[in-house]
Amino acid sequence: MSYKNVLTRLHKEADEKDGALHERFTDADMKIALSDPKTFYRNLKTEYLAIDETFGEFLYMSARMSRAKTIVEFGTSFGISTIYLAQALKDNGGGKLITTEYEADKIAIAKANIQEAGLSDYVEFRQGDAMKSLEGFEGEIDILFLDGAKNLYVPLLKLLESNFRSGTFIASDNSKMSPDFVVYLKGSERYLSTDISGKQDNELAIWR
């Protein structure tokens, strides 16, 4: 099946499920997301929590424009963002997307979705806490996409900075839930960063 058909199915399911979930979310839930992300995500292990189509297309275009070969993703869930990025690698002529996810059940579903999209050759899955599964990462990273626990955006950046090259592109979702991440980017001369959504939610940066 073409990747577009798979995405159409997944976005439809995600819109229905995530829409209902967002209506249920309380301030207390959001506090747990920051104070105890493991519990927060464990309780949501059957949920998509996915990026929308616009941001997916943006990620795809970013990977095409930068001719990315190596992409690291923090937060696979059921693989929606993974499909956009892996398809870009395929259209770039090859490459590898290393994607990280706590939940084994989510990885199993993401694997099936990515196989259905014909993109398995471009994706390497690392199960467990990304702070561990990406420790000692070797090789240059063209794109880092941050979409996991918000309290780990800064630690993950620090973990991977030695793998950045001039122009490495960092994209993130829900950056307003990680104010220390935005402060860190803005406060470092090594980054140039901006917020494309205008609502401090999709902070983007490059490593100068």
Ligand SMILES: C[S@@+](CC[C@H](N)C(=O)[O-])C[C@H]1O[C@@H](n2cnc3c(N)ncnc32)[C@H](O)[C@@H]1O
């Ligand atoms: C917002 S969802 C990712 C959505 C996905 N990028 C998409 O667009 O379809 C965040 C995911 O990150 C995972 N996650 C959160 N913290 C993590 C960590 N420390 N290590 C690995 N995965 C983590 C959660 O289990 C959850 O599935």
